Amino acid sequence: SPVSMSVFREVADFQLSVDSLLENNNDHSRPDIQLQTVRLAEKLKCDTVVSEISTGPGTVNFKINRELLTKTVLQEVIEDGSKYGLKSELFSGLPQKKIVVEFSSPNVAKKFHVGHLRSTIIGNFIANLKEALGHQVTRINYLGDWGMQFGLLGTGFQLFGYEEKLQSNPLQHLFEVYVQVNKEAADDKSVAKSAHEFFQRLELGDTQALALWQKFRDLSIEEYIRIYKRLGVHFDEYSGESFYREKSQEVLKLLDSKGLLQKTIKGTAVVDLSGSGDPSSICTVMRSDGTSLYATRDLAAAIDRMDKYNFDKMIYVTDKGQKKHFQQVFQMLQIMGYDWAERCQHVPFGVVQGMKTRRGDVTFLEDVLNEIRLRMLQNMASAKTTRELENPQETAERVGLAALIIQDFRGFLLSDYQFSWDRVFQSRGDTGVFLQYTHARLHSLEETFGCGYLNDFNTACLQEPQSVSILQHLLRFDEVLYRSAQDLQPRHIVSYLLTLSHLAAMAHKTLHIKNSPPEVAGARLHLFRAVRSVLANGMTLLGITPVCRM
Numbered sequence: 001s002p003v004s005m006s007v008f009r010e011v012a013d014f015q016l017s018v019d020s021l022l023e024n025n026n027d028h029s030r031p032d033i034q035l036q037t038v039r040l041a042e043k044l045k046c047d048t049v050v051s052e053i054s055t056g057p058g059t060v061n062f063k064i065n066r067e068l069l070t071k072t073v074l075q076e077v078i079e080d081g082s083k084y085g086l087k088s089e090l091f092s093g094l095p096q097k098k099i100v101v102e103f104s105s106p107n108v109a110k111k112f113h114v115g116h117l118r119s120t121i122i123g124n125f126i127a128n129l130k131e132a133l134g135h136q137v138t139r140i141n142y143l144g145d146w147g148m149q150f151g152l153l154g155t156g157f158q159l160f161g162y163e164e165k166l167q168s169n170p171l172q173h174l175f176e177v178y179v180q181v182n183k184e185a186a187d188d189k190s191v192a193k194s195a196h197e198f199f200q201r202l203e204l205g206d207t208q209a210l211a212l213w214q215k216f217r218d219l220s221i222e223e224y225i226r227i228y229k230r231l232g233v234h235f236d237e238y239s240g241e242s243f244y245r246e247k248s249q250e251v252l253k254l255l256d257s258k259g260l261l262q263k264t265i266k267g268t269a270v271v272d273l274s275g276s277g278d279p280s281s282i283c284t285v286m287r288s289d290g291t292s293l294y295a296t297r298d299l300a301a302a303i304d305r306m307d308k309y310n311f312d313k314m315i316y317v318t319d320k321g322q323k324k325h326f327q328q329v330f331q332m333l334q335i336m337g338y339d340w341a342e343r344c345q346h347v348p349f350g351v352v353q354g355m356k357t358r359r360g361d362v363t364f365l366e367d368v369l370n371e372i373r374l375r376m377l378q379n380m381a382s383a384k385t386t387r388e389l390e391n392p393q394e395t396a397e398r399v400g401l402a403a404l405i406i407q408d409f410r411g412f413l414l415s416d417y418q419f420s421w422d423r424v425f426q427s428r429g430d431t432g433v434f435l436q437y438t439h440a441r442l443h444s445l446e447e448t449f450g451c452g453y454l455n456d457f458n459t460a461c462l463q464e465p466q467s468v469s470i471l472q473h474l475l476r477f478d479e480v481l482y483r484s485a486q487d488l489q490p491r492h493i494v495s496y497l498l499t500l501s502h503l504a505a506m507a508h509k510t511l512h513i514k515n516s517p518p519e520v521a522g523a524r525l526h527l528f529r530a531v532r533s534v535l536a537n538g539m540t541l542l543g544i545t546p547v548c549r550m
Contacts, residue, residue: 012054013062013064017058017059018037019058034057037058037059048065050063051065070467073474074471077474078526078529078533084477084534086132086133086134090479097312098136099127100315101127101314102317103119103124103126103127103140103141104116105144106224108143108220109149109150109177109220111362112364115318116365121231123139126315126317129484129485129541139237140305141235141239142241143220150199151195151197151198153181153216154202154213155191155194155198156177156178156181157174157177159184160180166216167219169223170222174220175364203245224365230369231401244292244296244300247304248296248299250300251292261286266288268286268287273328273331281328283295283332295328295332298325302314302341303338318346319351320349320350320351322346322348323348327346330344349414350413353416354419354420355368357370358374372401373396376425399436402545403433406435407423409490410430410491412489434501435498435544442532445513446525446532457522462523462527466503466511467511474534477538481493490542500531503531504531508528511527
Protein backbone atom coordinates (compact mmCIF):
# COMPACT_ATOMS: atom_id res chain seq x y z
CA SER A 1 0.00 0.00 0.00
CA PRO A 2 1.26 3.52 -0.78
CA VAL A 3 0.78 4.54 2.86
CA SER A 4 3.39 2.22 4.34
CA MET A 5 5.77 3.02 1.51
CA SER A 6 5.82 6.72 2.29
CA VAL A 7 7.21 5.97 5.75
CA PHE A 8 10.48 5.07 4.07
CA ARG A 9 12.46 8.11 3.08
CA GLU A 10 15.30 6.73 1.03
CA VAL A 11 18.54 7.04 2.94
CA ALA A 12 21.76 7.55 1.02
CA ASP A 13 23.83 4.42 0.52
CA PHE A 14 26.98 6.40 1.27
CA GLN A 15 27.40 9.83 2.74
CA LEU A 16 30.37 12.16 2.85
CA SER A 17 30.53 14.88 5.48
CA VAL A 18 32.19 17.86 3.80
CA ASP A 19 33.10 19.29 7.20
CA SER A 20 35.56 16.45 7.69
CA LEU A 21 37.43 17.41 4.50
CA LEU A 22 37.97 21.05 5.42
CA GLU A 23 41.04 21.86 7.47
CA ASN A 24 40.43 23.68 10.79
CA ASN A 25 36.70 23.26 11.33
CA ASN A 26 35.88 26.18 13.58
CA ASP A 27 35.97 29.14 11.16
CA HIS A 28 33.56 27.73 8.59
CA SER A 29 30.09 29.13 8.76
CA ARG A 30 27.14 26.97 7.72
CA PRO A 31 26.30 28.83 4.46
CA ASP A 32 29.95 28.66 3.48
CA ILE A 33 30.03 24.88 4.01
CA GLN A 34 26.80 24.45 2.06
CA LEU A 35 28.33 26.33 -0.86
CA GLN A 36 31.42 24.12 -0.78
CA THR A 37 29.17 21.07 -0.62
CA VAL A 38 27.18 22.04 -3.70
CA ARG A 39 30.36 22.92 -5.61
CA LEU A 40 31.93 19.59 -4.77
CA ALA A 41 28.81 17.67 -5.77
CA GLU A 42 28.70 19.47 -9.14
CA LYS A 43 32.25 18.35 -9.91
CA LEU A 44 31.51 14.69 -9.21
CA LYS A 45 30.28 12.41 -12.00
CA CYS A 46 28.06 9.35 -11.88
CA ASP A 47 29.38 6.10 -13.32
CA THR A 48 28.47 2.42 -13.50
CA VAL A 49 28.60 2.15 -9.70
CA VAL A 50 27.19 5.51 -8.57
CA SER A 51 23.81 6.23 -10.14
CA GLU A 52 22.94 9.48 -8.36
CA ILE A 53 24.75 12.25 -6.46
CA SER A 54 22.84 14.75 -4.33
CA THR A 55 23.51 17.09 -1.42
CA GLY A 56 22.12 17.25 2.10
CA PRO A 57 22.97 19.68 4.92
CA GLY A 58 26.78 19.65 4.73
CA THR A 59 26.86 16.23 3.07
CA VAL A 60 27.27 14.77 -0.39
CA ASN A 61 25.02 11.73 -0.81
CA PHE A 62 25.71 8.85 -3.15
CA LYS A 63 23.18 6.38 -4.46
CA ILE A 64 24.58 3.12 -5.76
CA ASN A 65 23.30 1.47 -8.92
CA ARG A 66 20.44 -0.56 -7.48
CA GLU A 67 21.07 -3.67 -9.55
CA LEU A 68 24.72 -3.68 -8.58
CA LEU A 69 23.92 -3.15 -4.89
CA THR A 70 21.40 -5.99 -4.86
CA LYS A 71 23.54 -8.45 -6.77
CA THR A 72 26.80 -7.71 -4.94
CA VAL A 73 25.38 -7.79 -1.43
CA LEU A 74 23.29 -10.93 -1.85
CA GLN A 75 26.01 -12.76 -3.71
CA GLU A 76 28.61 -11.93 -1.07
CA VAL A 77 26.36 -12.87 1.84
CA ILE A 78 25.51 -16.25 0.30
CA GLU A 79 29.01 -17.03 -1.00
CA ASP A 80 31.02 -15.87 2.01
CA GLY A 81 28.66 -17.60 4.45
CA SER A 82 30.00 -17.37 7.98
CA LYS A 83 32.92 -15.26 6.73
CA TYR A 84 30.64 -12.48 5.42
CA GLY A 85 31.85 -9.05 6.58
CA LEU A 86 35.18 -10.46 7.72
CA LYS A 87 36.65 -10.44 4.22
CA SER A 88 36.08 -6.68 4.00
CA GLU A 89 38.93 -4.34 3.04
CA LEU A 90 38.57 -2.91 6.55
CA PHE A 91 40.38 -6.04 7.74
CA SER A 92 42.72 -6.53 4.80
CA GLY A 93 46.40 -6.62 5.67
CA LEU A 94 45.49 -7.44 9.26
CA PRO A 95 48.44 -9.47 10.57
CA GLN A 96 47.56 -12.76 12.27
CA LYS A 97 48.26 -12.40 15.95
CA LYS A 98 48.62 -14.82 18.85
CA ILE A 99 46.07 -13.80 21.45
CA VAL A 100 45.48 -15.14 24.94
CA VAL A 101 42.14 -14.45 26.63
CA GLU A 102 41.75 -15.22 30.32
CA PHE A 103 38.15 -15.30 31.46
CA SER A 104 35.54 -16.88 33.77
CA SER A 105 38.07 -18.00 36.41
CA PRO A 106 35.87 -19.11 39.34
CA ASN A 107 37.20 -20.29 42.71
CA VAL A 108 36.98 -23.98 43.50
CA ALA A 109 34.50 -24.65 46.35
CA LYS A 110 33.31 -21.04 46.46
CA LYS A 111 30.32 -19.31 44.84
CA PHE A 112 30.15 -18.89 41.07
CA HIS A 113 28.69 -15.40 41.25
CA VAL A 114 27.27 -13.03 38.63
CA GLY A 115 30.70 -11.49 38.10
CA HIS A 116 32.01 -14.86 36.96
CA LEU A 117 29.01 -15.22 34.66
CA ARG A 118 29.67 -11.82 33.03
CA SER A 119 33.36 -12.62 32.67
CA THR A 120 32.42 -15.91 30.99
CA ILE A 121 30.09 -14.50 28.34
CA ILE A 122 32.19 -11.36 27.67
CA GLY A 123 35.44 -13.33 27.43
CA ASN A 124 33.79 -15.84 25.13
CA PHE A 125 32.60 -13.02 22.84
CA ILE A 126 36.08 -11.45 22.69
CA ALA A 127 37.68 -14.82 21.92
CA ASN A 128 35.04 -15.56 19.23
CA LEU A 129 35.56 -12.17 17.59
CA LYS A 130 39.36 -12.44 17.56
CA GLU A 131 39.14 -15.98 16.18
CA ALA A 132 36.70 -14.90 13.45
CA LEU A 133 39.21 -12.22 12.42
CA GLY A 134 41.77 -14.96 11.82
CA HIS A 135 43.87 -14.63 14.97
CA GLN A 136 45.18 -17.61 16.89
CA VAL A 137 43.32 -17.53 20.18
CA THR A 138 44.03 -19.42 23.41
CA ARG A 139 41.19 -19.44 25.94
CA ILE A 140 42.38 -19.79 29.52
CA ASN A 141 40.31 -20.41 32.63
CA TYR A 142 42.47 -19.39 35.59
CA LEU A 143 40.94 -21.18 38.56
CA GLY A 144 41.22 -20.12 42.17
CA ASP A 145 42.53 -23.56 43.12
CA TRP A 146 45.07 -22.77 45.85
CA GLY A 147 45.24 -20.95 49.15
CA MET A 148 43.95 -21.21 52.68
CA GLN A 149 40.50 -22.31 51.48
CA PHE A 150 42.03 -25.70 50.66
CA GLY A 151 43.27 -26.09 54.20
CA LEU A 152 39.70 -25.60 55.34
CA LEU A 153 38.38 -27.83 52.59
CA GLY A 154 40.80 -30.68 53.34
CA THR A 155 39.93 -30.58 57.04
CA GLY A 156 36.23 -30.13 56.29
CA PHE A 157 36.13 -33.09 53.95
CA GLN A 158 37.73 -35.34 56.55
CA LEU A 159 35.02 -34.21 59.00
CA PHE A 160 31.85 -33.90 56.88
CA GLY A 161 32.68 -35.18 53.40
CA TYR A 162 31.03 -38.03 51.53
CA GLU A 163 32.89 -39.70 48.71
CA GLU A 164 29.70 -40.53 46.73
CA LYS A 165 28.37 -36.96 47.02
CA LEU A 166 31.76 -35.69 45.86
CA GLN A 167 31.62 -37.95 42.82
CA SER A 168 28.00 -37.22 41.88
CA ASN A 169 27.87 -33.47 42.54
CA PRO A 170 31.35 -32.14 43.31
CA LEU A 171 30.71 -28.40 43.04
CA GLN A 172 27.73 -28.42 45.35
CA HIS A 173 29.23 -30.85 47.84
CA LEU A 174 32.54 -28.99 48.14
CA PHE A 175 30.65 -25.73 48.60
CA GLU A 176 28.52 -27.23 51.38
CA VAL A 177 31.59 -28.67 53.11
CA TYR A 178 33.34 -25.31 52.80
CA VAL A 179 30.43 -23.41 54.35
CA GLN A 180 30.13 -25.93 57.18
CA VAL A 181 33.83 -26.03 58.04
CA ASN A 182 33.99 -22.22 58.07
CA LYS A 183 31.24 -22.18 60.70
CA GLU A 184 33.06 -24.82 62.76
CA ALA A 185 36.42 -23.07 62.49
CA ALA A 186 34.87 -19.85 63.82
CA ASP A 187 33.70 -21.63 67.00
CA ASP A 188 36.37 -24.27 67.40
CA LYS A 189 40.02 -23.25 67.47
CA SER A 190 41.21 -26.82 66.89
CA VAL A 191 39.41 -26.98 63.52
CA ALA A 192 41.05 -23.73 62.46
CA LYS A 193 44.41 -25.10 63.58
CA SER A 194 44.08 -28.36 61.64
CA ALA A 195 42.99 -26.39 58.55
CA HIS A 196 46.16 -24.34 58.83
CA GLU A 197 48.20 -27.54 59.20
CA PHE A 198 46.52 -29.13 56.20
CA PHE A 199 47.40 -26.15 54.02
CA GLN A 200 50.99 -26.25 55.22
CA ARG A 201 51.15 -29.92 54.28
CA LEU A 202 49.92 -28.92 50.81
CA GLU A 203 52.54 -26.17 50.54
CA LEU A 204 55.26 -28.62 51.55
CA GLY A 205 54.10 -31.14 48.95
CA ASP A 206 52.69 -33.87 51.25
CA THR A 207 51.48 -36.59 48.85
CA GLN A 208 48.31 -37.54 50.73
CA ALA A 209 47.14 -33.96 51.09
CA LEU A 210 47.99 -33.25 47.44
CA ALA A 211 46.10 -36.33 46.26
CA LEU A 212 42.93 -35.11 47.97
CA TRP A 213 43.45 -31.60 46.57
CA GLN A 214 44.00 -33.02 43.07
CA LYS A 215 40.78 -35.01 43.33
CA PHE A 216 38.82 -31.88 44.34
CA ARG A 217 40.31 -29.97 41.41
CA ASP A 218 39.83 -32.68 38.76
CA LEU A 219 36.23 -33.42 39.70
CA SER A 220 35.39 -29.71 39.79
CA ILE A 221 36.85 -29.14 36.33
CA GLU A 222 35.02 -32.16 34.91
CA GLU A 223 31.75 -30.73 36.20
CA TYR A 224 32.59 -27.23 34.96
CA ILE A 225 33.32 -28.53 31.46
CA ARG A 226 29.86 -30.10 31.38
CA ILE A 227 28.17 -26.87 32.51
CA TYR A 228 30.21 -24.58 30.25
CA LYS A 229 29.13 -26.80 27.37
CA ARG A 230 25.52 -25.86 28.12
CA LEU A 231 26.61 -22.21 27.89
CA GLY A 232 28.34 -22.90 24.58
CA VAL A 233 31.75 -22.06 26.05
CA HIS A 234 35.00 -24.02 25.96
CA PHE A 235 38.56 -23.49 27.19
CA ASP A 236 41.90 -24.56 25.76
CA GLU A 237 43.51 -24.60 29.17
CA TYR A 238 42.35 -24.92 32.76
CA SER A 239 45.17 -23.17 34.53
CA GLY A 240 45.11 -22.02 38.13
CA GLU A 241 46.92 -20.33 40.95
CA SER A 242 48.28 -23.70 42.05
CA PHE A 243 50.53 -23.82 38.96
CA TYR A 244 52.50 -20.84 40.15
CA ARG A 245 53.51 -21.81 43.69
CA GLU A 246 57.17 -22.39 42.84
CA LYS A 247 57.21 -19.85 40.03
CA SER A 248 56.03 -17.06 42.30
CA GLN A 249 59.02 -17.74 44.54
CA GLU A 250 61.23 -17.17 41.47
CA VAL A 251 59.39 -13.88 40.84
CA LEU A 252 60.16 -12.78 44.41
CA LYS A 253 63.84 -13.66 43.91
CA LEU A 254 63.92 -11.68 40.68
CA LEU A 255 62.28 -8.64 42.30
CA ASP A 256 64.77 -8.90 45.14
CA SER A 257 67.78 -9.17 42.82
CA LYS A 258 66.64 -5.97 41.08
CA GLY A 259 66.46 -4.24 44.45
CA LEU A 260 62.71 -3.72 44.19
CA LEU A 261 61.59 -5.74 47.24
CA GLN A 262 61.10 -3.92 50.51
CA LYS A 263 60.45 -5.64 53.84
CA THR A 264 57.88 -4.08 56.14
CA ILE A 265 57.80 -4.10 59.95
CA LYS A 266 55.10 -6.78 59.80
CA GLY A 267 57.46 -9.01 57.85
CA THR A 268 55.62 -8.78 54.55
CA ALA A 269 57.38 -7.81 51.32
CA VAL A 270 56.16 -4.96 49.14
CA VAL A 271 57.05 -3.22 45.88
CA ASP A 272 56.79 0.56 45.77
CA LEU A 273 55.68 1.40 42.24
CA SER A 274 55.91 5.17 42.71
CA GLY A 275 59.47 5.07 44.01
CA SER A 276 58.50 7.80 46.45
CA GLY A 277 56.63 5.83 49.11
CA ASP A 278 53.17 6.88 47.92
CA PRO A 279 50.92 4.47 49.89
CA SER A 280 48.45 4.01 47.02
CA SER A 281 51.29 2.69 44.82
CA ILE A 282 52.50 0.05 47.22
CA CYS A 283 51.79 -3.52 46.22
CA THR A 284 52.20 -6.41 48.67
CA VAL A 285 53.79 -9.44 47.02
CA MET A 286 54.63 -11.72 49.96
CA ARG A 287 53.03 -12.63 53.28
CA SER A 288 55.02 -12.59 56.49
CA ASP A 289 55.27 -16.42 56.40
CA GLY A 290 56.96 -16.23 52.99
CA THR A 291 53.96 -17.46 50.96
CA SER A 292 52.91 -15.73 47.75
CA LEU A 293 49.84 -13.59 47.12
CA TYR A 294 47.41 -13.17 44.29
CA ALA A 295 49.53 -10.44 42.63
CA THR A 296 52.72 -12.50 42.77
CA ARG A 297 50.95 -15.46 41.19
CA ASP A 298 49.56 -13.22 38.44
CA LEU A 299 53.08 -12.01 37.66
CA ALA A 300 54.34 -15.58 37.51
CA ALA A 301 51.40 -16.60 35.30
CA ALA A 302 51.99 -13.75 32.84
CA ILE A 303 55.71 -14.58 32.53
CA ASP A 304 54.93 -18.27 32.10
CA ARG A 305 52.33 -17.60 29.38
CA MET A 306 54.74 -15.38 27.47
CA ASP A 307 57.23 -18.27 27.49
CA LYS A 308 54.60 -20.76 26.46
CA TYR A 309 52.52 -18.86 23.89
CA ASN A 310 54.73 -15.92 22.89
CA PHE A 311 51.55 -13.86 22.65
CA ASP A 312 51.04 -10.57 20.81
CA LYS A 313 48.21 -9.67 23.16
CA MET A 314 46.89 -10.99 26.44
CA ILE A 315 43.42 -9.92 27.56
CA TYR A 316 42.12 -10.33 31.11
CA VAL A 317 38.35 -10.12 31.47
CA THR A 318 37.33 -9.32 35.06
CA ASP A 319 35.13 -6.83 36.91
CA LYS A 320 36.25 -3.24 37.23
CA GLY A 321 37.07 -3.71 40.91
CA GLN A 322 40.33 -5.33 39.76
CA LYS A 323 41.37 -2.39 37.63
CA LYS A 324 44.04 -1.22 40.06
CA HIS A 325 45.30 -4.75 40.62
CA PHE A 326 46.01 -5.19 36.92
CA GLN A 327 47.53 -1.73 36.55
CA GLN A 328 49.97 -2.71 39.30
CA VAL A 329 50.71 -6.12 37.81
CA PHE A 330 51.43 -4.61 34.38
CA GLN A 331 53.56 -1.88 35.96
CA MET A 332 55.57 -4.43 37.95
CA LEU A 333 56.22 -6.45 34.80
CA GLN A 334 57.54 -3.26 33.19
CA ILE A 335 59.95 -2.46 36.01
CA MET A 336 61.10 -6.09 36.09
CA GLY A 337 62.27 -5.41 32.55
CA TYR A 338 59.51 -7.17 30.59
CA ASP A 339 58.72 -4.77 27.75
CA TRP A 340 55.91 -7.02 26.54
CA ALA A 341 53.86 -5.83 29.54
CA GLU A 342 52.31 -3.29 27.17
CA ARG A 343 50.75 -6.19 25.25
CA CYS A 344 48.66 -7.00 28.32
CA GLN A 345 45.19 -5.51 28.54
CA HIS A 346 42.47 -5.56 31.18
CA VAL A 347 38.89 -5.44 29.87
CA PRO A 348 36.83 -4.36 32.90
CA PHE A 349 33.07 -4.68 33.26
CA GLY A 350 30.46 -3.29 35.63
CA VAL A 351 28.59 -4.87 38.50
CA VAL A 352 25.21 -6.54 38.13
CA GLN A 353 22.91 -6.23 41.10
CA GLY A 354 19.95 -8.29 42.06
CA MET A 355 20.29 -11.51 40.10
CA LYS A 356 18.56 -14.26 42.07
CA THR A 357 17.37 -17.74 41.21
CA ARG A 358 14.73 -19.89 42.88
CA ARG A 359 17.45 -21.01 45.27
CA GLY A 360 18.30 -17.45 46.30
CA ASP A 361 21.50 -15.60 45.41
CA VAL A 362 23.52 -17.05 42.58
CA THR A 363 25.80 -19.74 43.96
CA PHE A 364 26.19 -22.12 41.02
CA LEU A 365 26.29 -21.47 37.30
CA GLU A 366 24.01 -24.44 36.84
CA ASP A 367 21.27 -22.73 38.87
CA VAL A 368 21.32 -19.80 36.46
CA LEU A 369 21.05 -22.10 33.44
CA ASN A 370 18.21 -24.06 35.03
CA GLU A 371 16.40 -20.85 35.92
CA ILE A 372 16.72 -19.58 32.34
CA ARG A 373 15.43 -22.85 30.95
CA LEU A 374 12.51 -23.04 33.35
CA ARG A 375 11.38 -19.46 32.77
CA MET A 376 11.65 -19.82 29.01
CA LEU A 377 9.70 -23.09 29.03
CA GLN A 378 6.92 -21.36 30.97
CA ASN A 379 6.90 -18.50 28.45
CA MET A 380 6.80 -20.91 25.54
CA ALA A 381 3.97 -22.89 27.10
CA SER A 382 1.84 -19.76 27.47
CA ALA A 383 2.64 -18.44 23.96
CA LYS A 384 0.08 -19.34 21.31
CA THR A 385 2.60 -19.53 18.51
CA THR A 386 4.78 -22.28 19.93
CA ARG A 387 4.96 -25.31 17.68
CA GLU A 388 5.53 -28.84 18.88
CA LEU A 389 9.28 -29.01 19.34
CA GLU A 390 11.45 -32.10 19.24
CA ASN A 391 13.57 -30.80 22.07
CA PRO A 392 11.76 -28.08 24.02
CA GLN A 393 14.32 -28.15 26.87
CA GLU A 394 17.24 -27.42 24.56
CA THR A 395 15.34 -24.77 22.60
CA ALA A 396 14.22 -23.05 25.80
CA GLU A 397 17.80 -22.98 27.04
CA ARG A 398 19.18 -21.53 23.79
CA VAL A 399 16.51 -18.87 23.51
CA GLY A 400 16.83 -18.04 27.21
CA LEU A 401 20.60 -17.71 26.95
CA ALA A 402 20.18 -15.40 23.98
CA ALA A 403 17.87 -13.27 26.13
CA LEU A 404 20.42 -13.15 28.96
CA ILE A 405 23.36 -12.35 26.66
CA ILE A 406 21.55 -9.60 24.72
CA GLN A 407 20.38 -8.02 27.97
CA ASP A 408 23.97 -8.02 29.22
CA PHE A 409 25.56 -6.81 25.96
CA ARG A 410 23.18 -3.96 25.10
CA GLY A 411 25.02 -1.24 26.99
CA PHE A 412 28.65 -0.40 27.68
CA LEU A 413 30.41 -3.28 29.42
CA LEU A 414 31.60 -0.89 32.12
CA SER A 415 28.06 0.08 33.16
CA ASP A 416 26.56 -1.39 36.31
CA TYR A 417 22.98 -2.49 35.99
CA GLN A 418 20.09 -3.78 38.04
CA PHE A 419 19.17 -7.27 36.91
CA SER A 420 15.57 -8.20 36.22
CA TRP A 421 14.31 -11.53 34.89
CA ASP A 422 11.14 -9.85 33.65
CA ARG A 423 13.14 -7.49 31.50
CA VAL A 424 15.29 -10.31 30.14
CA PHE A 425 12.23 -12.24 29.03
CA GLN A 426 9.79 -9.50 28.07
CA SER A 427 8.03 -10.65 24.93
CA ARG A 428 7.99 -7.24 23.24
CA GLY A 429 10.93 -5.11 22.34
CA ASP A 430 14.63 -5.47 21.75
CA THR A 431 15.48 -8.77 23.36
CA GLY A 432 17.39 -11.93 22.59
CA VAL A 433 14.02 -13.69 22.32
CA PHE A 434 13.15 -11.36 19.43
CA LEU A 435 16.40 -12.21 17.62
CA GLN A 436 15.83 -15.95 18.03
CA TYR A 437 12.20 -15.60 16.96
CA THR A 438 13.23 -13.72 13.82
CA HIS A 439 15.84 -16.34 12.98
CA ALA A 440 13.39 -19.20 13.47
CA ARG A 441 10.72 -17.45 11.41
CA LEU A 442 13.08 -16.84 8.50
CA HIS A 443 14.25 -20.42 8.72
CA SER A 444 10.71 -21.70 8.43
CA LEU A 445 10.23 -19.58 5.27
CA GLU A 446 13.10 -21.46 3.68
CA GLU A 447 11.65 -24.76 4.84
CA THR A 448 8.18 -23.94 3.55
CA PHE A 449 9.24 -22.74 0.12
CA GLY A 450 12.31 -24.89 -0.44
CA CYS A 451 15.63 -23.74 -1.83
CA GLY A 452 15.59 -24.94 -5.43
CA TYR A 453 15.08 -21.43 -6.80
CA LEU A 454 18.21 -20.02 -5.18
CA ASN A 455 20.61 -20.30 -8.09
CA ASP A 456 19.37 -17.43 -10.15
CA PHE A 457 17.22 -14.45 -9.28
CA ASN A 458 16.14 -11.21 -10.84
CA THR A 459 17.53 -8.17 -9.03
CA ALA A 460 14.85 -5.95 -10.54
CA CYS A 461 12.36 -7.68 -8.23
CA LEU A 462 13.96 -6.20 -5.10
CA GLN A 463 13.50 -2.49 -5.60
CA GLU A 464 10.91 -1.78 -2.87
CA PRO A 465 12.08 0.56 -0.08
CA GLN A 466 11.84 -2.33 2.43
CA SER A 467 14.23 -4.42 0.33
CA VAL A 468 16.61 -1.55 -0.20
CA SER A 469 16.87 -0.71 3.52
CA ILE A 470 17.70 -4.34 4.25
CA LEU A 471 20.37 -4.40 1.53
CA GLN A 472 21.89 -1.16 2.82
CA HIS A 473 21.95 -2.58 6.33
CA LEU A 474 23.54 -5.86 5.22
CA LEU A 475 26.20 -3.83 3.44
CA ARG A 476 27.21 -2.22 6.76
CA PHE A 477 27.91 -5.42 8.68
CA ASP A 478 31.67 -5.13 8.21
CA GLU A 479 31.73 -1.63 9.73
CA VAL A 480 30.01 -2.92 12.83
CA LEU A 481 32.43 -5.83 13.17
CA TYR A 482 35.26 -3.35 12.74
CA ARG A 483 33.94 -1.13 15.51
CA SER A 484 33.59 -4.04 17.92
CA ALA A 485 37.06 -5.27 16.98
CA GLN A 486 38.44 -1.81 17.84
CA ASP A 487 36.90 -1.35 21.29
CA LEU A 488 35.90 -4.96 22.17
CA GLN A 489 32.34 -3.79 22.97
CA PRO A 490 29.61 -6.16 21.78
CA ARG A 491 26.89 -3.45 21.84
CA HIS A 492 27.62 -2.41 18.22
CA ILE A 493 26.80 -5.90 16.98
CA VAL A 494 23.76 -6.15 19.28
CA SER A 495 22.12 -2.97 18.02
CA TYR A 496 22.93 -3.93 14.41
CA LEU A 497 21.21 -7.31 14.79
CA LEU A 498 18.17 -5.79 16.52
CA THR A 499 17.77 -3.27 13.68
CA LEU A 500 18.21 -6.05 11.12
CA SER A 501 15.46 -8.04 12.85
CA HIS A 502 13.11 -5.03 12.85
CA LEU A 503 13.76 -4.45 9.15
CA ALA A 504 13.11 -8.12 8.46
CA ALA A 505 9.87 -8.04 10.45
CA MET A 506 8.61 -5.05 8.45
CA ALA A 507 9.63 -6.62 5.15
CA HIS A 508 8.00 -9.91 6.14
CA LYS A 509 4.67 -8.10 6.52
CA THR A 510 4.74 -6.51 3.06
CA LEU A 511 6.98 -8.61 0.81
CA HIS A 512 4.86 -11.72 0.50
CA ILE A 513 6.18 -14.87 -1.05
CA LYS A 514 2.95 -16.82 -1.26
CA ASN A 515 0.92 -15.90 -4.36
CA SER A 516 3.75 -13.79 -5.81
CA PRO A 517 5.07 -14.50 -9.33
CA PRO A 518 7.88 -17.10 -9.19
CA GLU A 519 10.72 -14.69 -9.89
CA VAL A 520 9.48 -12.18 -7.31
CA ALA A 521 9.06 -14.97 -4.75
CA GLY A 522 12.53 -16.27 -5.57
CA ALA A 523 14.17 -12.88 -5.20
CA ARG A 524 12.43 -12.23 -1.86
CA LEU A 525 13.42 -15.63 -0.52
CA HIS A 526 16.97 -14.81 -1.52
CA LEU A 527 16.80 -11.60 0.48
CA PHE A 528 15.33 -13.29 3.57
CA ARG A 529 17.89 -16.04 3.38
CA ALA A 530 20.66 -13.42 3.37
CA VAL A 531 19.14 -11.76 6.44
CA ARG A 532 18.98 -15.08 8.27
CA SER A 533 22.59 -15.87 7.38
CA VAL A 534 23.92 -12.54 8.71
CA LEU A 535 21.69 -12.78 11.78
CA ALA A 536 23.13 -16.23 12.52
CA ASN A 537 26.71 -14.97 12.00
CA GLY A 538 26.24 -12.08 14.41
CA MET A 539 24.50 -14.18 17.03
CA THR A 540 27.20 -16.85 16.86
CA LEU A 541 29.90 -14.23 17.43
CA LEU A 542 28.05 -13.04 20.53
CA GLY A 543 28.03 -16.61 21.85
CA ILE A 544 24.39 -17.38 20.98
CA THR A 545 23.32 -20.59 19.25
CA PRO A 546 20.60 -19.67 16.73
CA VAL A 547 17.47 -21.85 16.89
CA CYS A 548 15.56 -22.97 13.81
CA ARG A 549 12.25 -23.58 15.57
CA MET A 550 10.51 -22.04 18.54
